[in-house]
Amino acid sequence: MENKMKKVDLIFDQVDHLAILDKSLQRTQDEIILDVIESGLRGRGGAGFPTGLKWKFAKNEEADQKYVICNADEGEPGTFKDREILTQVPDKVLAGMALCGYCIGATEGYIYLRAEYNFLLPMLHKAIDKFHKELKKRDFDFSIRICSGSGAYVCGEETALMESMEGKRGEPRNKPPFPTSSGYLGKPTSVNNVETLVFALMIAQEGPTQFKEMGTFDSRGSKVFSVSGDTPTPGIFELELGMTLEQFVNEFGDGDTKAVQVGGASGFCVARKDFKNTLIGFEGIPTGGSMMLFNSSRSMYNILNDYLEFMEEESCGQCTPCRVGCQQLVKGIEAVKKGVKPPAYLEELQKLSDTMRIASKCGLGQSVPNPFNSIIQNFREEIIY
Template sequence: MENKGLNKVDLIFEKIDNHEVLAKGFKMSKDEIIQEILNSGLKGRGGAGFPTGMKWKFTSEAKSPEKYIVCNADEGEPGTFKDREILDRVSNKVHGGMAIAGKAIGAKKGIVYLRGEYRYLLPKLMIELDSFHKMIKKIGYDFEIEYRLGSGAYICGEESALFESIEGKRGEPRNKPPYPTVSGVYGKPTSINNVETLVTAMMIVQHGAKNFIQYGTKDSRGSKVFSVSGDTPTPGIFELELGMTVQQFVNEFGDGDTKAVQVGGASGFCVPRKKFAETIIGFEGVPTGGSMKLFNSSRSMYNVLHNYLEFFTEESCGQCTPCRVGCQQLLKGVEKVKKGEAKSTYLNELMKLADTMKIAAKCGLGQSVGNAFKSIVGNFKEEIIY
């Protein structure tokens, strides 16, 4: 197993000449851009980790006079706040990444879907977008970006729910296939990418895939912005090379008493102390959209799990039964076990329910509830029961 250790990187927030990078990108053919992104091995930075180059390739191959590049800025996963920081500090690179993606897939229109909780950023973003539009007009490139706002629904971070929301509907995920690359927003071929993915793609155009793959591991190329919170003396946003172990992460960010790290937010995995050394943060180990929450030994993992289950129960869109009822039953179930109203063996039934949700739920929300549930109950059973 490759292990790169903990290394700080400055790529996402690196100061660049936006005009120069874009001019370079626009000179490349769409196939050259896609090839460069494929060579870089870049995987989506929102959490799901789909290869970005493949997504762009599929969208570029779809036949339609109208296509869209959508930037997913509906950052709702508990514990992640890096997209807000990226938009706040380097929105020009987000817009630039969208324009380059637009060139690659053949889209003249971009839409940023910004979560309602970040509305306060909008006045500043509008000014920056205006100067971006002027700049690409000067380069002589036809591309336009529009901002749309969310209104407080975690599920709208799911790509097809996000499209529904843009179209003025309830944010209920669609059945797949068809995938967005064939039928996305307004039923047109769409590439939907996370804020950080678009910036990373732009930096790959700037530095070249060859330089990018120097960082990270075979399965997790490059670096990534991590949102660090919880029991840590240094909470905040840190760009780190991929491929470190949880132990190395804890050595840097822990408070000396870390008992568990929740990697990837409420929909991610809980790593207990005894597995810190063997667990790699990345697609070969525990994947993450950047959310890293540290818990020290003063914290009750029952409270953590209960908080996550309440979150999912409230944020489930209610459309499919496995998720709607499953979340409620997991929550009621752990409460019953805690109160002694159900035997501890009832947890085994709940584990099975979590497995069922993984198979039967319609979208990523319901499918991933089991990640936190199983890893917390599996590793901290005694805290859930007593």
């Protein structure tokens, strides 16, 4: 792989979204879904579920109504790419939703918009009205509404998101059943990230090959990254997947990068010694886009503490491992720092975080161990002393 990283322009490229839709409506649902499967596109929100499969499952369900939900809750600390996508290319997002609706047999779509993004509402409503008119001209039955979130991080989790949409407390559901069989209002639902929908649209235009040829075996295509922290060039960049962290840091670091937090507060912290061997992608460290760089002036204790306090507050609180576990981790590292508990207590906490990973109800509690274990392992001294 060449040392220079490849920048891509699939997401923000202005295209004739209606032309793509028109072309797609000439094809069968199965053809499009097969293309999406073939492309290797995986969900861009972070979890990375194969998009084409999700659509296929939803399509195969028999139901009087199905739903498409565009997950624009973008709550992961350090990600801000969906906001930019919605601002720059809202039409592509809407067309991506319509495409999904066509494929799975849904006539209703919702954008679940992060509460803090409500300033986008007038612009989005305008775009939706325009889009609806175009669909009407084509006699294509699909409508989109916006559902505004209320500020809870956990509502980015797809089942909590649907509970929130139904007017209930935003708490993740038990799975199975999965949303593709029983989702919003108990109907088959495909929940896709903003970026994923745009990629799907682009794959529908270009065919699967171009996308598939980029990236690596498990991580096809490109990805929009939100770069922040100690970097001279913070911002949003669409990059081909498969780069190493070293390549990334060479491009974005300030020359003194000691660690990169890949994937936000629920992601992993990679220390300088591992930059070379760490691939950004599903075979290495996946990310929903958040890339936070830290230089040597930063206290890793403070960083971990911030992440844990965030999780402690943002846990929905229903399941024990997450609700109490997060509190134990926050208070535990403080106790070690203050000498109330011996350094060996960190091992107890790591065992606890292993339990949280396998016994928590949803992705929130299951991923708190990511930052915890990676920071403790890499920066143990900074936590203790």
